[in-house]
Amino acid sequence: MAGRPTEVERQIYQCAICIGGEWQFSRGRTETLTNPATGEPSTQIPYCTEEEVQSAIQVAHTAFPSWRQCPTPQRARILFRYRHLLEEHREELAALVTREHGKTLEEARGSVQRGIEAVEFACGIPTLMMGESLENVGTGVDSVLIRQPLGVCLGIPPFNFPAMVPLWMFPLAIACGNTFIFKPSDKVPRTGVRLVELFHEAGLPAGVLNLVHGAKEVVDVLLDDPRVKAVSFVGSSPVAQYIYQTAAAKGKRVQALGGAKNHLVVMPDSDLKATAKAILASAFGCAGERCLATSVVVAVGEAGAPLVRELVQAADALKVGAGNHPDTAMGPVISAAHRERILQYIEIGEREGAALVRDGRTVKTHDGSAGYYVGPTIFDRVRPEMRIAQEEIFGPVLAVIQAKDLEEAIAIVNASRYGNATAIFTRSGRAGREFASRIEAGMVGINVSVPAPSPYFPFAGWKGSFYGDLHAHGKDAIEFYTEKKVITSRWVS
Ligand code: NAD
Numbered sequence: 002m003a004g005r006p007t008e009v010e011r012q013i014y015q016c017a018i019c020i021g022g023e024w025q026f027s028r029g030r031t032e033t034l035t036n037p038a039t040g041e042p043s044t045q046i047p048y049c050t051e052e053e054v055q056s057a058i059q060v061a062h063t064a065f066p067s068w069r070q071c072p073t074p075q076r077a078r079i080l081f082r083y084r085h086l087l088e089e090h091r092e093e094l095a096a097l098v099t100r101e102h103g104k105t106l107e108e109a110r111g112s113v114q115r116g117i118e119a120v121e122f123a124c125g126i127p128t129l130m131m132g133e134s135l136e137n138v139g140t141g142v143d144s145v146l147i148r149q150p151l152g153v154c155l156g157i158p159p160f161n162f163p164a165m166v167p168l169w170m171f172p173l174a175i176a177c178g179n180t181f182i183f184k185p186s187d188k189v190p191r192t193g194v195r196l197v198e199l200f201h202e203a204g205l206p207a208g209v210l211n212l213v214h215g216a217k218e219v220v221d222v223l224l225d226d227p228r229v230k231a232v233s234f235v236g237s238s239p240v241a242q243y244i245y246q247t248a249a250a251k252g253k254r255v256q257a258l259g260g261a262k263n264h265l266v267v268m269p270d271s272d273l274k275a276t277a278k279a280i281l282a283s284a285f286g287c288a289g290e291r292c293l294a295t296s297v298v299v300a301v302g303e304a305g306a307p308l309v310r311e312l313v314q315a316a317d318a319l320k321v322g323a324g325n326h327p328d329t330a331m332g333p334v335i336s337a338a339h340r341e342r343i344l345q346y347i348e349i350g351e352r353e354g355a356a357l358v359r360d361g362r363t364v365k366t367h368d369g370s371a372g373y374y375v376g377p378t379i380f381d382r383v384r385p386e387m388r389i390a391q392e393e394i395f396g397p398v399l400a401v402i403q404a405k406d407l408e409e410a411i412a413i414v415n416a417s418r419y420g421n422a423t424a425i426f427t428r429s430g431r432a433g434r435e436f437a438s439r440i441e442a443g444m445v446g447i448n449v450s451v452p453a454p455s456p457y458f459p460f461a462g463w464k465g466s467f468y469g470d471l472h473a474h475g476k477d478a479i480e481f482y483t484e485k486k487v488i489t490s491r492w493v494s
Contacts, residue, residue, distance in 0.1 A: 009198060013097070016046050016190045016214055018053065019197050021060040022207025027053055027214060034188070037103035037333040038323035038372040044101075046190050048215040054222045057211040061153040061180040062228045064208030069150045069178040071206075073127045080176055083203035084120045087168075090199060091117070094192060098163050099324040101189045103332040103372070104287045106325055109164075115453070116168030119474070122456040126176040129479050142491045148483035150178030151254065152230040155223050157184050157244065159236040160335055161290045161395075163192035169460070169473045170233045171200075171210055177482040179231075180209050182223060186236075187216045188335055224248050231482065233473065234258065235292075238393070238419075238465050245468035256481055257468040258292070258460065260393040261421035264414040265295040265450060266436065268407065268427035269302040276426040277311035280399070283424075283450035285319060285377045288334050289397040292466075293422045293444065293451045297383070297390055298401045299410045305403045309381050312399070313359050316377035322368040333372040334396055340373040343396035347378055350389040350400070355380040361397060385413050393419070407432055415441045420463030422452050443467070 011017075017024045027047035036043040049057075087094070091113050098109035122129075132146040156170035163186065171181045185193030197212045213219055223229050224247050231254040234244045238259035245257040265283065267276055283295040300308050324332035334340050344362060351357055361376030375397055383390050383400040390400050404410040414423050424446030425436040433447040443461030446452030454460055459472035471481040 012198065013191050013194045014044055016044060017194055018047070018049060018057075018214060019201075019210070019212040020053065020057045021064075021211070022201060029053065029215070034101075034190075035336070036100065036372065037335055038325070038370050040337070040372045044191060046187055046214055048187070049213045049219050051222055054213055054215075054219055057182050057213050058153060058223065058226050058228050060208045061182055061211050064206065065150075065152050065180045068180055068206065068209050071178070073130060073178075076176055076178065077124055077126050079204045080120060080124045080126070080172060083172065083200050083205075084117060084124060086199045086203050087113070087117050087120060090195070094164055094195060096325070097192045097195060099332070101191050102160065102163055103324050103335060104290075105329050105332050106327075108287050109324070112162050112165040116165040119165070119168045119456040120172045122474075123172040123176040129476075130177060130483065138489065139491075141493070142489060145488045145490075147486050147488065148177075148479070149486055151482065151484055152179060153182065153228050154179045154231045154233065154482065155182050155184070155229050157220060157232070157234045157236065158186055160186040160188035161287065161292070163189040164196060166235050167193055167196055169235075169456070169478075173478050174231075174233070174482045175205070175209055177479065179482055180211075182211050182213060182229070184213050184215060184219060184223070187214065190214050220244070224251060224253070227251070229253060231255070232257070233481075235473070241468050254481065255469050256471055256473060258462055258473060259466050259468065260395070260419065261292045261294075261462070261466050262297060262391065262393050262417055262419045263293060263295050263422045263424075263442075264297045264299055264417065265423065266299045266407070266410045266414065266425045267301060267304045267308055268425065268429065268432055269304040270428045271304065271426040272428075273304065273308050273311055277308060277315050279426065279450035280312060281315050281319070281377075284399040285316065285331050285397045286451070288331055288375070290334060290395055291451070293453055295424070295450055296394065296399060298399060299404050299413050300401055301404050301407060301410050305401070309358060309379070309401055312379055312401075316359050316379060319377055320367040321364050321374055321376055322366040323370040323372070326368045326370075328367060331377065331397065333374050335373065337373050339396070340375055343375050343394055343398060346389060346392075346394045346396070346398060350380045350383070350387070350398075353387040353389065355384075355387060355389060355400065356382045385416060391417070407435065411436065411439055415439075418465045421466035422446065424450055424452055426450075443472075
């Protein structure tokens with residue numbers, strides 16, 4: 002920030018809250034956040050008081066009756082304007098994501114683009130919300146199904162996508178006629194402030210979208226309140242499970258997307274150079290902090306040894322440094338504590354007897370920055386029962402398991418407690434089809450290493466990667482944010 006900060010900059014940097022369209026600064030306690038690229042203090046995040054959270058709930062509850070009556074095409078027009086503003090502010094948002102999360106600018110731009118695509122999907126709300134009808138279900142009796150909004154919805158996103166994941170949540174919920182309380186991740190609270198400001202600039206009425214900051218205590222107040230009807234959560238599996246159980250016990254609708262341990266199977270017939278490049282992008286992009294990141298490679302037959310050589314060679318060439326440096330290929334991880342956790346996992350892998358063929362602990366940044374860095378780390382000869390093969394590390398640590406054939410590879414993938422994403426690299430249509438059909442995960446790539454569904458399809462995690470019935474994105478999300486009503490009528494002459 003050069004010179005005197007503008008009001009908007011002040012709101013972003015001091016993590017303002019927004020209740021009923023009014024921007025204010027929380028009276029709650031604060032904690033210092035640091036810039037992951039440098040380790041220097043960057044901002045103070047407030048933890049909202051119970052009174053502030055209650056006030057946000059009341060405002061959202063009061064705004065609901067008039068917002069749900071706002072004609073659907075009119076709601077869509079506000080979304081179109083929002084989409085346009087996000088597009089205009091794309092660079093600013095990407096820079097904000099890089100600054101608070103650490104990922105490279107290119108990765109941040111990509112994530113903002115994915116968020117904009119979710120808003121584009123929401124712009125189609127008049128068509129998406131249409132119901133069904135059937136004439137003459139009985140003599141002179143007709144039935145009509147309509148979709149109606151639920152009321153106040155809540156969004157709790159994780160730290161790794163400060164713009165994209167919130168944009169999966171509130172634009173669509175609001176397009177459906179709900180009002181919303183958004184609590185950004187307490188590790189990256191600033192991008193969310195800007196997203197909310199821009200939605201108001203697009204013409205969103207006061208009270209429809211409210212923003213509070215905090216973590217467990219704030220979430221617990223929201224989960225406990227009967228006025229909150231639905232909860233969209235994305236984060237780690239233990240917290241997803243907690244949110245699912247707590248909110249469901251209170252009669253709320255819940256979609257809770259959890260953690261992941263994604264396997265990528267490499268068949269011996271695949272192009273190993275191209276496959277290694279794709280694995281590298283998936284395993285080390287965003288410093289491994291992606292729920293779709295490949296964290297285990299299952300190399301089939303003779304694919305193993307040459308693939309590991311390719312991977313190590315390519316990883317050696319990755320430049321690690323601050324995300325806003327144009328030459329950086331991999332940025333820092335989110336915090337000192339998270340770095341420590343990743344380093345502990347590398348020690349665990351060594352103790353378990355896996356072969357550490359590339360050690361990221363001794364990383365030197367190409368630009369001299371001294372934040373929370375871990376270099377690309379690769380373990381070979383990993384066995385499926387090892388902790389580094391089973392547990393989510395959420396950092397740039399890749400485990401390679403050798404399997405004798407496709408059958409064994411499928412069994413290894415299916416034994417995972419998680420089921421978010423998986424992929425196969427092969428030239429064989431038969432192997433690809435067999436894999437896609439039998440594999441127990443919700444998002445499957447065939448020669449695609451990050452099989453992220455576009456917003457028209459559900460973000461379809463399975464097993465320990467998802468708690469709930471209706472996923473984020475796509476038609477599932479329309480079902481999630483609406484209630485169905487069937488009207489049966491007879492008009493006697
Ligand atoms: P996290 O579970 O620590 O936090 C997620 C959100 O929950 C944050 O907003 C946080 O403030 C809040 N929170 C944290 N602890 C809480 C508690 N005890 N009670 C109530 N709320 C709480 O997750 P994170 O570290 O921010 O994000 C990384 C995790 O998210 C990884 O496990 C990753 O796989 C997962 N993730 C999953 C998806 C997906 O689509 N399945 C997408 C992105 C990230």
